[in-house]
Amino acid sequence: MSKAPIYLDNQATTPLAPEVFDVMVPWLRDNFGNPHSTHILGRRAAAAVEVSRDQIAELLPESGNIVFTGSASEAINLAFGAVRALQAVGRNKIIILDSEHAAVRDTALFYEKQGFLVERHPVGSDGIVSLDRLRASIDDRTALVAAMLVNNEIGVIQPVEEIAELAHEHGTLMLCDVVQGYGRVDIPGNIDMAAISAHKIYGPKGIGALWVRSGIDLPPFIHGGGQERGIRSGTLSPALCAGFGMAAALCIEHRESDAAHIQRLADMAQRCFKDWTINGSLDQRYGGNLNIRREAVDVARLMSDVREVAFSAGSACASGSGRPSHVLAALGLEAAQIKSSIRLGFGRYNSLEDIENASKLINEAVGAQ
Template sequence: MAKDPIYLDNQATTPLAPEVFDVMVPWLRDNFGNPHSAHILGRKAAAAVEVAREQVGELLPKGGDLLFTGSATEAINLGFGASYAGQAAGRNKIIVLESEHAAVRDTALSYTKRGFTVEMHPVGSDGIVSLDQLSAAIDDKTAIVAAMLVNNEIGVIQPVEAITELAHRKGALMLCDVVQGYGRVAIPEHIDMAAISAHKIYGPKGIGALWVRDGIALPPLIHGGGQERGIRSGTLSPALCAGFGRAAALCQDRWDSDAAHIGALADKAMDCFADWTVNGSTSHRYVGNLNIRREGIDVARLMSDVRSVAFSAGSACASGSGRPSHVLAALGLEPAQIKSSIRLGFGRYNDLKDIEMASKFINEAVEAQLV
C-alpha cells in the first residue's frame, strides 16, 4: 500500500481533529433530530447548535450575531448583501483589495451588474496595502470595503483595524475574510462582518459562518423556512455545528501551544529553504504559511516529481483553472517568478521531521531541474 504524502497544504484544508470527530459521531449516528423541530429530539439538537454557536463566537468580537452557513464562500456572498442598504442611501461603490480570495473578488465583481462600481485596490510588493492610498480611495459613495486578515496564498497580515477605521470614517462597512486567521491570530475588534470556515481549523468541511455586527441589515441569500434568524434558510446539521464548535474551542484552548509549535516548524522551514526567496512581507505575516520561489524552476514539474509531499502552487480554489496566481501578480512578480513559486502550509499535526524530509525531497528535485 502506498504511503500517504507528507501533508504541507494546511491553507487548503486541515485534518479533522480527533476530538472533533468524537463529538460529531453521536450526532451522525444516534441523535438524528431536526434542530428546528419543537419536540424533545429537536430541542436537544437545537441546544447542541447553540452551544456550538457560543464556542465559535468566543474567538470573535462582542456585539454581534453568528449565522451558520454552508461555507465561508456563502458567508462572503451573504455579507456583501449589506451593500444594498448603502445603495439606497447613494452608496454604490465597493472596494476590494487586489490580493483577495476569489470568493471575495468574484462576489464583489458580480455587483457591477447590480448598479455598483467595484474597485480592485492595489497592494505593495510586500502584499500590504498602503493606508494613505486606500484612504484616498474610500469616499462618501463607498458602501463596503473588503480586506482579508491573513492572505491565503502568501500569509501576509493586513492592517485590518486601521482599514476599518478608514472605512468607518467615511461611513462604509468593513467586511473581513478571516478564514486563514481565525483561531490563529486575534480578530480585529471593530470590523462589521467576518467570514470563517470550519475546515481550516481542524473542523469538518461543509460548514462556515458569518459574524455580523448588531444593527447591520442583511437580505436573505437563501429563501425558505426562515432558519438562522430568517436570513439563511435551510436545516442545520447538528453534527457539523458541533464539530465546528469543538474545533473552535480547541483553537482557544491550544492558542499558545499551537502558536509555539507552528513557530518552531516555520523556523525549521526557513533554515531548510534558505536558498529560496519569500514572497510577500517577511515581518507582517502568519508564519504557518510560507510562499517561496526559486528562480529557474518549473513548479508544475516539481509537483509532479515530488509526489511524496502534498504542497501547493497557490490557492486550492484556483489551482485547476490554469490561471497564474492573481495574488503573486498583485505583488508585481513576473510570470516566470509566479511559475517558480510554491506554498507550504504548516499545521498542528506536522512535526519537525515532516519539514526536514519534505525540504529534502523538494530541494533534491529542484537541483535535478537546475543541472
C-alpha cells in the same frame, strides 16, 4: 496501500481533529433530530447548535451574531448583500484589496454587473496595502471595504483594524475574510462582518459562518423556512455545528502551544529553504504559511516529481482554473516568478521531521531539474 504523503497544504484544508470527530459521531448516529423541530429530539439538537455558536463566538468580537453557512464563500456572498440597501442612498462603490480571495473578488465583480463601482485596490510588493492610498480612495459613496486578515496564498497580515477605522470615518461597512486567521491571530474588534470556515481549523468541511455586528441588516440570501436568523433557509446539521464548535474550542485551548509549534516549524522551513525567496512581507505575516520561489523552477514538474509531499502552487480554490495566481501578480511578480513559486502550509499535526524530510525531497528534485 501506499504511504500517505507529508501534508504541507494546511491553507487548503486541515486534518479533522480527533476530538472533533468524536463529538460529531453521536449527532450523526444517534441524535438525529431536526434542530428546528419542537419535540425533545429537536430541542436537544437545537441546544447543541447553540452551544457551538457560543464556542465559535469566543474568538470573535462582542456585540454580534453568528449565521451558520455552508462555507466561508457562502458567508462572503451573504455579507455582500448588505450593500443593496446602501445603493438606494447613493453608496454604490465597493473597495476590495487586489489580493483578496476569489470568493471576495468574484462576488465583487458580480455586484459590478449590478451597477456598483468596484475598485480593486493595489497592494505593495510586500503584499500590504498602503493606508494613505486607501484613505484617499474611501469616500462617502463607498458602501463596503473588504480586506482579508491573513492572506491564504502568501500569509501576509493586513492592518485590518486601521482599515476598519478608515472605513468607519465615512460610514462605510468593513468586511473581513478571517478564514486563515481565525483561531491563530487576534481578530480586530472594530470590523463589521467576518467570514470563517470550519475546515481550516481542524473542523469538518461543509460548514462556515458569517459574524455580523449587531444592528447590520442583511437581506434573505436563501429563501424558504428562514431557519437561520431569517436570512438563510435550510436545516442545519447539528453534527457539523458541533464539530465546528469543538474545533473552535480546541483553538482556544491550544492557542499558545499551537503558535509556538507553528513558529518552530516556520523557523526550520526558512532554514531548509534558505536558497529560495519568500513572497510577501518578511515580518507582517503568519508563520504557518510560507510562499517561496526559486529562479527557473518548473513548479508543475516539481509537483509531479515530489508526490511524497502534498504542497501547493497557489490557492486550492483556483488551482483547477489554469489562471496564474492573482495574489502573486498583485505583488508585481513576473509570470516566470509566479510559475516558480510554491506554497507550504504548516499545521498542528506537522512535525519538525516532516519539514526536514519534505525540504530534502523538494530541494533534491529542484537540483535534478
